Every structure is written in C-alpha cells, then in structure tokens.
Amino acid sequence: MLRLTKKADYGLMALKYLAEQAVLTGKTGPASAQSAKDIAEAYHIPPQLLAKILQTLTRQGILVSHAGTNGGYALARTAAEISAFEVIRAIDGPLFITSCITIHGTCDLAGHCTIKEPLRKVNDSIKELLSGITIADLAEPQDTAEPANTLGGGLVSIAL
Numbered sequence: 829m830l831r832l833t834k835k836a837d838y839g840l841m842a843l844k845y846l847a848e849q850a851v852l853t854g855k856t857g858p859a860s861a862q863s864a865k866d867i868a869e870a871y872h873i874p875p876q877l878l879a880k881i882l883q884t885l886t887r888q889g890i891l892v893s894h895a896g897t898n899g900g901y902a903l904a905r906t907a908a909e910i911s912a913f914e915v916i917r918a919i920d921g922p923l924f925i926t927s928c929i930t931i932h933g934t935c936d937l938a939g940h941c942t943i944k945e946p947l948r949k950v951n952d953s954i955k956e957l958l959s960g961i962t963i964a965d966l967a968e969p970q971d972t973a974e975p976a977n978t979l980g981g982g983l984v985s986i987a988l
Contacts, residue, residue, distance in 0.1 A: 836916045836923045839881045840966065843890070843915060847907035847967040861893075861900035881919060888918035907967055913958035924951060924960075 832840075845867050849859040864882055868875040868927065882901050885891040892904045916923060 832916065833920050835877070835881055835918045837914050838871070838873050838878055839885060839919045840912060840963075842867045842878060842882060842901075843885070843903065843907070843910065843963045844966045845899065846891075846903050847963050850903065850907070851967065860897070861898065861902045863900040884919055885915070890915060890918055903963070907964035908962050910963045911959045911960040912966070913955060914962070915963075916958060923955060939973065956966055 846860070849862050854859060862880050865875060866871070867882075868878045882891060882893070886893050886901065889904055890910055891901045893899070893901050899982055913923070
C-alpha cells in the first residue's frame with residue numbers, strides 16, 4: 829500500500845490552512861502569515877514536529893517565514909503554483925515505489941526482472957497525478973456527493 833508519511837501529510841495540511849487563511853482574510857505575503865501554533869492547533873498536529881516541517885518547507889522555498897509579533901509562515905507563491913508533489917518531495921525526498929526505480933538503484937534481479945518498466949510507469953503516473961494537484965485544489969470546498977466506488981480516502985482517490 830502506498831501511503832504518505834505523517835510529515836508529508838502534515839505539510840500538506842499546513843499549506844492548505846495557509847491557503848485558506850489567505851483567502852478568508854484577503855491578504856497575501858507577510859500580511860497573511862500564520863503562526864505555527866495556530867496551524868498546529870487547527871489540525872491537532874504536534875507543534876514541535878510541525879515547526880520542523882515548516883522550517884523544511886521554508887528552506888525549500890515553498891514557504892516564507894516572518895519574524896516578529898505578528899510573524900509566522902506564509903506561502904512563497906500562490907496556492908495554485910504549489911503542487912502536492914513538490915511539497916511531498918521537499919519533505920520526504922524523491923518518491924519511488926520500489927528501490928529499482930531509483931536513479932542509482934541496483935537490483936539483484938536486474939537481468940531477469942520483467943516488472944521494472946511497468947513499475948516505472950506506475951511511479952511516473954503517481955508523480956504526474958500528484959504534480960497536477962495544487963494546494964489551491966486542496967483548499968477548495970470538497971464535494972460531499974462523491975461516488976462511493978473509490979479507493980483511498982485522502983488526497984488521491986483511485987476510481988474503480
């Protein structure tokens with residue numbers, strides 16, 4: 829089963845929160861900065877873990893941090909310009925479903941393996957799908973009339 833790490837999940841939740849707050853307040857940039865504490869409280873995320881995640885996202889240029897009394901974190905670009913794939917990669921590193929898909933991965937069965945290419949296609953499809961989902965998409969109100977025949981329950985559903 830493919831799963832996002834808790835850190836990636838929390839990172840996406842934090843960015844969703846920042847995007848929603850910017851829309852609610854009508855402010856962008858430093859004026860829309862939100863504290864790590866507010867984000868942690870909104871989603872019941874362990875504050876210390878969230879602080880590390882937000883620092884990572886800031887180092888990767890996805891967030892900007894603002895010091896001071898009304899400081900906090902804000903999106904470095906618009907929510908429509910930040911993909912879920914970019915966030916996951918910033919937090920967890922490259923996304924590979926098997927070790928043989930990696931750039932330098934070696935496999936004991938390299939000469940006999942018949943599934944490397946199909947798995948590469950799956951990996952590329954997942955990357956493409958996550959690259960097409962933006963933080964703005966996550967911040968949109970969810971349609972509760974979703975069909976019941978989907979797998980997953982998080983960001984990505986796989987229709988049957």
